[in-house]
Amino acid sequence: MAFNRFVSHRAAVVSVFILATLVIFVALSPLTARYGVNDAVQAPPNYFLSPRANAWLGTDDIGRDLYSRLIYGVRVSLVIGLFSAIISVVIGCLVGAVAGFRGGRFDDIVMRITDLFLAFPFLVTLLVMRNMLGAISWLTPVIGKLSSVRFIIVLFSIFGWMGVARIVRGQVLALKEREFIEAARAVGASRWYIVRRHLLPNSIGPIMVALTFSVVSAIIGESTLAFFGYGPQAGDGATSLGILVGQAKGAVNTGFWWLALFPCLTLVTIALTINFIGDALRDATDPRMQKEE
Amino acid sequence: MLRYVLRRLAWAVPTLVLVTFLVYVALRIGTNPVESYKRINPRATPAKIQQYIDVNGLDPNYVRGYFRWLVNFVTLDWPRSIKGSREVWPQLKDALANTLRLGTAASAVGIVAGLMLGVFAALRPGGRRDVAVNTAAFVGISIPPYVSAILLQLLFAVYWSRWFGSTLFPTSGVYPPGQMGFDLGLMLKHMVLPTVVVAIQIIAVYSRYMRSSLLDVLSSEYMRTARSKGISERRVLFKHGLRNALIPVVTIAALDIGSIVGGLIITENIFSYPGMGKYFLSAFGEGDFPLLMPWMVIIVASILIFNLVADVSYAWLDPRIRLD
Numbered sequence: 001m002a003f004n005r006f007v008s009h010r011a012a013v014v015s016v017f018i019l020a021t022l023v024i025f026v027a028l029s030p031l032t033a034r035y036g037v038n039d040a041v042q043a044p045p046n047y048f049l050s051p052r053a054n055a056w057l058g059t060d061d062i063g064r065d066l067y068s069r070l071i072y073g074v075r076v077s078l079v080i081g082l083f084s085a086i087i088s089v090v091i092g093c094l095v096g097a098v099a100g101f102r103g104g105r106f107d108d109i110v111m112r113i114t115d116l117f118l119a120f121p122f123l124v125t126l127l128v129m130r131n132m133l134g135a136i137s138w139l140t141p142v143i144g145k146l147s148s149v150r151f152i153i154v155l156f157s158i159f160g161w162m163g164v165a166r167i168v169r170g171q172v173l174a175l176k177e178r179e180f181i182e183a184a185r186a187v188g189a190s191r192w193y194i195v196r197r198h199l200l201p202n203s204i205g206p207i208m209v210a211l212t213f214s215v216v217s218a219i220i221g222e223s224t225l226a227f228f229g230y231g232p233q234a235g236d237g238a239t240s241l242g243i244l245v246g247q248a249k250g251a252v253n254t255g256f257w258w259l260a261l262f263p264c265l266t267l268v269t270i271a272l273t274i275n276f277i278g279d280a281l282r283d284a285t286d287p288r289m290q291k292e293e
Numbered sequence: 294m295l296r297y298v299l300r301r302l303a304w305a306v307p308t309l310v311l312v313t314f315l316v317y318v319a320l321r322i323g324t325n326p327v328e329s330y331k332r333i334n335p336r337a338t339p340a341k342i343q344q345y346i347d348v349n350g351l352d353p354n355y356v357r358g359y360f361r362w363l364v365n366f367v368t369l370d371w372p373r374s375i376k377g378s379r380e381v382w383p384q385l386k387d388a389l390a391n392t393l394r395l396g397t398a399a400s401a402v403g404i405v406a407g408l409m410l411g412v413f414a415a416l417r418p419g420g421r422r423d424v425a426v427n428t429a430a431f432v433g434i435s436i437p438p439y440v441s442a443i444l445l446q447l448l449f450a451v452y453w454s455r456w457f458g459s460t461l462f463p464t465s466g467v468y469p470p471g472q473m474g475f476d477l478g479l480m481l482k483h484m485v486l487p488t489v490v491v492a493i494q495i496i497a498v499y500s501r502y503m504r505s506s507l508l509d510v511l512s513s514e515y516m517r518t519a520r521s522k523g524i525s526e527r528r529v530l531f532k533h534g535l536r537n538a539l540i541p542v543v544t545i546a547a548l549d550i551g552s553i554v555g556g557l558i559i560t561e562n563i564f565s566y567p568g569m570g571k572y573f574l575s576a577f578g579e580g581d582f583p584l585l586m587p588w589m590v591i592i593v594a595s596i597l598i599f600n601l602v603a604d605v606s607y608a609w610l611d612p613r614i615r616l617d
Contacts, residue, residue: 095604119596121555131323220437227439248443264440272437
């Protein structure tokens with residue numbers, strides 16, 4: 001039934017296909033990319049070539065193929081998005097479920113911290129936390145260097161869990177007054193058992209939705225950081241969607257439109273498709289929708 | 294109500310102190326103000342450095358240092374910026390004024406357009422207009438501000454003049470370089486593109502809020518009652534429907550306006566618009582502690598104040614809610 005409702009969201013079905021194609025392309029990157037990340041398409045002069053047969057989407061300032069770089073860049077961005085979303089959803093579920101179920105002081109403190117962090121301008125918190133974590137030297141072996149992909153994932157996980165925790169907490173607060181929870185408690189189920197077997201499985205809809213939106217916000221967040229030069233660094237020739245969009249900044253006043261247009265379009269496509277899928281998931285798993293049928 | 298407001302204001306002071314303390318610690322660990330000072334002023338004498346440490350409250354003990362900073366801040370004895378040793382307040386004041394101007398314009402345009410689109414969509418849920426507005430809103434939400442900013446810049450800075458022979462909208466700053474004094478026309482022209490970028494997001498978000506809020510109201514019992522009394526459909530919609538649907542939207546708008554002071558960082562930076570965001574990014578890049586702390590205080594204070602405004606307006610608009 002939930003599946004049928006998902007399928008009836010036409011934009012989401014199209015999005016699934018687009019996203020799947022993109023992911024397959026990116027996963028097969030050594031085959032689908034035409035050149036290596038750092039390879040020039042031809043002998044110089046090869047910089048700022050407009051789109052043509054041997055460089056479908058044009059080349060950048062040192063003659064690298066934008067199409068191939070986009071594929072490698074999206075790969076890094078998807079890894080960042082997926083991992084930080086999964087970590088934040090796991091932490092967010094645990095904290096949110098415990099806060100909602102136990103209530104009291106723990107709940108108060110966690111929710112105050114969450115409010116505080118979410119009220120601050122996103123980029124400010126991100127930059128300040130980034131520098132702070134980077135300056136604490138004994139953390140470096142664990143979370144990686146300031147410019148590494150691992151560090152970015154840790155950074156987004158630290159932020160991401162709060163939104164998820166808020167959603168799960170709300171869900172748990174609503175569920176815990178229901179009869180079946182009371183019944184479980186009456187037969188002597190432990191708290192942990194109730195959280196694990198009843199509360200979390202019954203919140204799976206909102207959790208899935210939160211997961212999709214976390215992926216989007218991590219990908220967009222990474223691009224934002226990279227855009228301002230605070231993102232992962234292009235060490236070892238690696239690249240990311242954010243780095244590519246950041247390069248577009250320099251291309252604007254000179255009129256190399258392909259450098260701005262294609263990375264931006266890719267980013268918007270990824271964000272839009274995941275958002276549509278999240279929306280369809282919400283429609284499909286919302287219990288209020290079930291009643292109407 | 295007055296007692297509630299006073300109590301909330303009394304609570305806001307310790308909150309402000311606590312949050313600024315956390316920000317103080319985070320900035321001291323993250324930007325290392327003393328090192329930044331030495332880096333930017335390499336020939337500073339030890340006495341000068343000691344004086345800098347004293348006036349900024351950069352004591353090795355964070356708590357003692359914070360309270361020294363706080364005393365200086367409250368008595369308006371603000372230290373000068375690291376770079377160029379300039380007064381902080383005139384810079385901050387200009388940045389705040391510029392951001393408020395841009396923020397107000399974008400919010401006004403965005404909220405009005407968003408609400409209208411939301412109503413437009415909610416009148417026939419599931420219809421073609423509804424689907425169109427919804428899809429457009431999703432596209433708007435999925436476009437990060439710097440993407441729309443870059444594409445607009447590309448269009449207006451390069452291609453517009455190439456195609457039509459004249460520039461339509463300037464893409465950076467508040468005035469053209471060299472312009473002195475006040476000129477409303479030029480100022481508005483420079484504000485068009487940044488306003489559009491910010492407004493896209495606001496329109497997308499508010500059309501969705503308004504749509505779902507109005508749908509909730511339209512399906513409620515008192516709407517049926519109003520209709521059964523035989524009032525015209527127009528009156529039902531405007532007197533009973535819209536007014537009630539606006540209540541939650543107003544509350545959210547109050548919160549959003551509070552966060553706009555620090556929320557335009559990306560847009561301002563791309564359009565070289567000299568507001569709070571550009572101020573923050575350049576100060577943060579230099580590790581300029583004397584510039585950063587007052588900025589943070591203003592951000593935190595505006596969040597706290599507009600949170601209060603949101604709560605009070607909710608109670609004021611909706612008689613079912615009482616604050617005590």
